[in-house]
Amino acid sequence: MSHSSITSQQIEHLAKLSRLELSEQDLEQYKEDLGRILEHVSAIQSLDLAGVEGMARPHQATNQLDPDEPTPPLEQACLLGLAPVVEGPFIAVPKVLDEGSA
Amino acid sequence: MNSEQAQDLTSRVEAIRTGEITAEASLDATLERIDARNGELNAFHETLAPRARTRAALIDEKIKNGSDPGPLAGATIALKDNICTRDGRTTCSSRMLEEYVSPFDATVVERIEAAGGIAIGKTNLDEFAMGSSSEHCAWGVVRNPADPTRVPGGSSGGSAVAVAANLADAALGSDTGGSIRQPAALCGVVGFKPTYGRISRWGLVAFGSSLDQIGPLTQSVRDAALLYRVLAGADPRDSTTSQREVDEVPIASNAETKGLRVGVQRIHNHADNAEAVNTALSHAIDAFREAGAEIVDIALPNAEHGISTYYVIAPAEASSNLARYDGIRYGYRSASVPGDSLDSLYARTRGEGFGPEVRRRIMLGTFLLSSGYHDAYYLQALKVRRLIKNAYDDAFKKCDVLLGPTTPAPAFEIGATNDPLSMYLNDIYTVNANITGNCAMSVPVGHTKVNGALLPIGLQLQAQAFNETTLFRAGVALESMGDLL
Numbered sequence: 001m002s003h004s005s006i007t008s009q010q011i012e013h014l015a016k017l018s019r020l021e022l023s024e025q026d027l028e029q030y031k032e033d034l035g036r037i038l039e040h041v042s043a044i045q046s047l048d049l050a051g052v053e054g055m056a057r058p059h060q061a062t063n064q065l066d067p068d069e070p071t072p073p074l075e076q077a078c079l080l081g082l083a084p085v086v087e088g089p090f091i092a093v094p095k096v097l098d099e100g101s102a
Numbered sequence: 103m104n105s106e107q108a109q110d111l112t113s114r115v116e117a118i119r120t121g122e123i124t125a126e127a128s129l130d131a132t133l134e135r136i137d138a139r140n141g142e143l144n145a146f147h148e149t150l151a152p153r154a155r156t157r158a159a160l161i162d163e164k165i166k167n168g169s170d171p172g173p174l175a176g177a178t179i180a181l182k183d184n185i186c187t188r189d190g191r192t193t194c195s196s197r198m199l200e201e202y203v204s205p206f207d208a209t210v211v212e213r214i215e216a217a218g219g220i221a222i223g224k225t226n227l228d229e230f231a232m233g234s235s236s237e238h239c240a241w242g243v244v245r246n247p248a249d250p251t252r253v254p255g256g257s258s259g260g261s262a263v264a265v266a267a268n269l270a271d272a273a274l275g276s277d278t279g280g281s282i283r284q285p286a287a288l289c290g291v292v293g294f295k296p297t298y299g300r301i302s303r304w305g306l307v308a309f310g311s312s313l314d315q316i317g318p319l320t321q322s323v324r325d326a327a328l329l330y331r332v333l334a335g336a337d338p339r340d341s342t343t344s345q346r347e348v349d350e351v352p353i354a355s356n357a358e359t360k361g362l363r364v365g366v367q368r369i370h371n372h373a374d375n376a377e378a379v380n381t382a383l384s385h386a387i388d389a390f391r392e393a394g395a396e397i398v399d400i401a402l403p404n405a406e407h408g409i410s411t412y413y414v415i416a417p418a419e420a421s422s423n424l425a426r427y428d429g430i431r432y433g434y435r436s437a438s439v440p441g442d443s444l445d446s447l448y449a450r451t452r453g454e455g456f457g458p459e460v461r462r463r464i465m466l467g468t469f470l471l472s473s474g475y476h477d478a479y480y481l482q483a484l485k486v487r488r489l490i491k492n493a494y495d496d497a498f499k500k501c502d503v504l505l506g507p508t509t510p511a512p513a514f515e516i517g518a519t520n521d522p523l524s525m526y527l528n529d530i531y532t533v534n535a536n537i538t539g540n541c542a543m544s545v546p547v548g549h550t551k552v553n554g555a556l557l558p559i560g561l562q563l564q565a566q567a568f569n570e571t572t573l574f575r576a577g578v579a580l581e582s583m584g585d586l587l
Contacts, residue, residue, distance in 0.1 A: 006469075010469075011465075014465050014468050014469050014472070015449075015465065017468050017472065018421065018452070018461075018464050018465055018468045019425075019428070019445065019448040019449050019452055020449060020452050020453050020456070020461055020464065020465065021446075021449035021450050021452070021453035021454075022453060022461070026458070026461070030461070030462055030465050033462055033522050033523075034462075034465060034466055034469060036521075036522075036523050037413060037466060037522065037523055037526075038466075038469075040409070040410060040413070040523055041409075041410040041411075041413050041414050041479070041483075042410075043407060043410045044407055044410045044411060044414070044479075044482050044483060044486045045478060045479075045482060047404075047407070047482075047486060047489075049482065049485040049486065049489070052485040052488050052489060053485070053488055054481055054484030054485045054487070054488060055484055055485075055487045055488040055491055056312060056484055057298075057311075057312040057342070057539075058298040058299070058312065058491075058538060058539020058567065059298065059299060059344070059539055059567060061299075061342070061344070063341065064338070064341040064345075066338060074205050074206070075205075078205045079205065079431075082202070082203070082205070082431065082432040083430075083431055083432060084429060084430075084432075084433070084434070084435035085435065091430060091431060093430060093444065093447075094438065094442040094443055094444055094446075094447050095443075096444060
């Protein structure tokens with residue numbers, strides 16, 4: 001399955017998935033760029049990989065767990081100081097819930 | 103060694119420890135040089151002068167009292183601006199983090215200071231470490247001191263320039279597909295990427311979590327070895343760090359080259375390389391042979407799929423890692439508009455906060471992980487990753503180190519590479535060390551004259567994961583051969 005060209009519909013869908021607002025010009029440019037990049041990386045699709053186990057990270061290791069001891073957290077004032085819009089001890093965001101829905 | 107450097111970090115620390123110069127005087131001189139040259143080169147986004155002065159005073163106090171100031175006593179270290187510091191900002195050269203002040207220091211910063219080193223400033227990079235030229239920097243392009251019309255390489259361009267122009271005794275960068283080694287080669291300094299898991303990523307802003315490593319850029323191989331010993335070792339805050347004992351990498355000036363098996367890959371796309379790169383490699387092979395090394399012909403099946411594999415895995419991981427930049431809890435938030443929903447706030451914030459290359463890679467990564475393509479691309483790439491790892495493991499049964507080019511060519515002109523795919527091909531020799539998790543180093547080997555400027559050339563050594571001892575042994579040997587062009 002080779003995908004060396006991307007449709008405008010696909011690009012718009014990707015922008016939505018990526019939560020990126022892009023101009024018409026950007027959408028056109030990325031359509032072209034992604035098409036060319038995918039054409040190049042599609043080389044790996046023709047390889048015989050039967051029986052090969054995928055490698056997500058180098059030197060598979062078992063998970064390291066910390067001892068179950070509480071440690072001091074970062075200070076609330078410090079973290080609130082990083083937030084763009086603050087109201088009292090809260091971070092302000094646009095309305096999340098529609099009227100009448102859960 | 104390049105023409106601008108005075109003494110290397112090891113000599114500088116020696117001078118400070120013996121009282122030849124105070125840490126404060128050394129720091130002041132460095133800050134003056136930054137003042138003089140940073141306007142032109144744009145290596146630093148900001149300096150950390152107050153913090154640095156406090157540390158310098160502490161070091162001088164310790165020396166006066168006769169207590170041990172540490173192995174990095176008074177050495178100035180520049181930090182790539184994707185490494186978190188509680189002072190100054192950590193911007194990743196992105197509008198998304200323009201005002202971000204980290205609530206904590208990265209582990210590597212803590213270890214540098216515990217060893218007596220002085221964090222002197224934050225250096226510019228390609229935004230979020232995505233790039234090979236340091237042109238994708240929200241605070242302006244970084245310029246190569248060898249020829250300011252040319253790129254220093256990337257993404258750790260600012261760090262490479264800081265060392266090359268003697269604006270710091272050493273620098274830290276990060277390497278995901280070559281981002282330490284490639285700028286090191288283009289600027290004429292040493293650049294070292296440790297084995298994956300050797301140096302803690304706690305406090306390194308994540309790009310590709312299975313690929314990223316922090317490493318030093320230095321004037322000499324012995325400096326890189328010193329920094330490796332200071333920084334390496336398990337960190338409970340980064341569960342991908344290895345529990346294995348850190349080796350005592352020897353930094354003998356007369357490296358034992360007799361009997362070292364130096365592997366050279368048979369096919370290197372020689373025709374596509376700049377002539378100077380091929381000449382340097384050929385001379386290095388001769389020099390190793392003369393010094394008593396055994397040159398071994400190595401085939402690396404599937405290694406040629408490194409770029410394709412990398413440009414599937416890295417953008418995929420990046421799209422996931424950069425999902426956190428949503429304008430809510432920290433960083434840039436787009437000005438609200440009437441009728442804003444969370445989704446529209448996210449989309450505008452990310453569209454405005456991220457630069458074009460970052461947006462491109464997020465889109466690419468999202469595609470590669472999306473339903474219908476995830477198996478064909480991402481899972482497929484993980485299998486090719488396994489094949490590449492196997493190929494290098496086999497190679498390292500036949501040789502101790504691999505020797506080859508770091509980059510296909512010396513530094514290119516700013517603005518010359520507009521096509522993303524062409525830019526990605528700059529990483530052709532470096533990506534496999536990240537894909538496999540092996541350790542690798544670029545060592546400067548001379549210069550080539552291009553349009554009246556002397557452009558640095560570097561060669562790359564690679565060794566099996568956790569075999570830093572052999573890598574540094576070969577690195578010292580290569581460095582001792584001097585100018586190979």
